[in-house]
Amino acid sequence: xxxxxxxxxxxxxxxxxxxxxxxxxxxxxxxxxxxxxxxxxxxxxxxxxxxxxxxxxxxxxxxxxxxxxxxxxxxxxxxxxxxxxxxxxxxxxxxxxxxxxxxxxxxxxxxxxxxxxxxxxxxxxxxxxxxxxxxxxxxxxxxxxxxxxxxxxxxxxxxxxxxxxxxxx
Amino acid sequence: xxxxxxxxxxxxxxxxxxxxxxxxxxxxxxxxxxxxxxxxxxxxxxxxxxxxxxxxxxxxxxxxxxxxxxxxxxxxxxxxxxxxxxxxxxxxxxxxxxxxxxxxxxxxxxxxxxxxxxxxxxxxxxxxxxxxxxxxxxxxxxxxxxxxxxxxxxxxxxxxxxxxxxxxxxxxxxxxxxxxxxxxxxxxxxxxxxxxxxxxxxx
Numbered sequence: 001x002x003x004x005x006x007x008x009x010x011x012x013x014x015x016x017x018x019x020x021x022x023x024x025x026x027x028x029x030x031x032x033x034x035x036x037x038x039x040x041x042x043x044x045x046x047x048x049x050x051x052x053x054x055x056x057x058x059x060x061x062x063x064x065x066x067x068x069x070x071x072x073x074x075x076x077x078x079x080x081x082x083x084x085x086x087x088x089x090x091x092x093x094x095x096x097x098x099x100x101x102x103x104x105x106x107x108x109x110x111x112x113x114x115x116x117x118x119x120x121x122x123x124x125x126x127x128x129x130x131x132x133x134x135x136x137x138x139x140x141x142x143x144x145x146x147x148x149x150x151x152x153x154x155x156x157x158x159x160x161x162x163x164x165x166x167x168x169x
Numbered sequence: 170x171x172x173x174x175x176x177x178x179x180x181x182x183x184x185x186x187x188x189x190x191x192x193x194x195x196x197x198x199x200x201x202x203x204x205x206x207x208x209x210x211x212x213x214x215x216x217x218x219x220x221x222x223x224x225x226x227x228x229x230x231x232x233x234x235x236x237x238x239x240x241x242x243x244x245x246x247x248x249x250x251x252x253x254x255x256x257x258x259x260x261x262x263x264x265x266x267x268x269x270x271x272x273x274x275x276x277x278x279x280x281x282x283x284x285x286x287x288x289x290x291x292x293x294x295x296x297x298x299x300x301x302x303x304x305x306x307x308x309x310x311x312x313x314x315x316x317x318x319x320x321x322x323x324x325x326x327x328x329x330x331x332x333x334x335x336x337x338x339x340x341x342x343x344x345x346x347x348x349x350x351x352x353x354x355x356x357x358x359x360x361x362x363x364x365x366x367x368x369x370x371x372x
Contacts, residue, residue: 025185085353114335115315117208134352138246139333140321
């Protein structure tokens with residue numbers, strides 16, 4: 001008789017445990033299903049807002065422009081003969097956006113050339129960001145590079161990106 | 170009847186659990202935003218082979234490390250970078266010499282054995298250690314430091330092939346973190362200045 005009571009008690013405890021786990025998992029599933037649209041909308045948020053370059057542009061002749069709505073970026077590089085392993089001074093004027101951070105990202109157009117990022121510095125009381133870097137690769141022949149200026153107002157806003165192309169030896 | 174109900178409940182619980190785990194894994198593994206507007210974090214520990222056995226970056230904890238990635242048959246940029254490092258090391262004060270080291274990583278393990286690299290780096294400075302590894306090991310370090318290299322066939326040359334590669338001096342602080350990268354054309358004095366900044370910050 002006592003054994004039967006013990007058995008009934010242990011069955012009741014096991015059933016209770018299963019019920020608790022079941023409730024816990026159901027609650028978790030409801031939370032995830034409730035939050036899923038939010039997660040999906042996050043992943044659908046564009047990583048960057050891409051600016052379009054204005055007309056044909058040749059950085060060896062002067063500044064190039066890119067625009068999206070009210071935001072405009074003008075990029076120039078000095079000196080105007082672009083060679084690997086020689087210092088290049090990049091200047092980006094960013095209008096229509098109160099950027100607090102701007103970086104220059106250099107990539108090969110047709111091949112991966114490593115990570116070449118430079119943090120640009122804002123000149124006081126201006127919208128002009130600049131930095132010195134180089135095409136830090138020892139390569140054979142000339143190739144097309146892409147210089148992207150990526151800027152943003154703060155951590156919460158979507159960064160903007162303008163990409164310009166140039167050929168370097 | 171009761172057994173059937175329990176069995177169904179168990180199956181449902183298991184499926185719910187799998188669903189939750191799957192969703193959690195998918196969310197954690199979602200692609201990260203590489204264009205978040207912030208600089209990508211580079212650097213990190215590695216272990217490669219020297220002529221005296223395996224060497225890890227973590228072996229240099231407490232020292233400032235100047236790291237260069239190239240290859241021994243490199244005609245100009247690698248010797249130039251190693252010469253800059255050598256000159257900067259020569260200009261260190263006596264008490265700083267033991268707190269600084271140089272590492273040269275070859276991306277051409279086919280030709281650069283650890284023994285050959287030992288000879289090559291000794292020619293520049295005893296403070297520089299030559300390292301290499303299997304292609305997989307070298308590729309891992311190259312990726313960690315945001316560098317790149319590519320074999321370029323040169324059928325008309327006695328060399329057979331050259332290697333296009335990134336050319337930077339990576340300056341690593343006493344904790345093993347990448348402090349900054351220096352332009353290829355940096356002078357020995359500029360490198361020395363940056364090394365001394367790190368040494369002074371540790372005092």
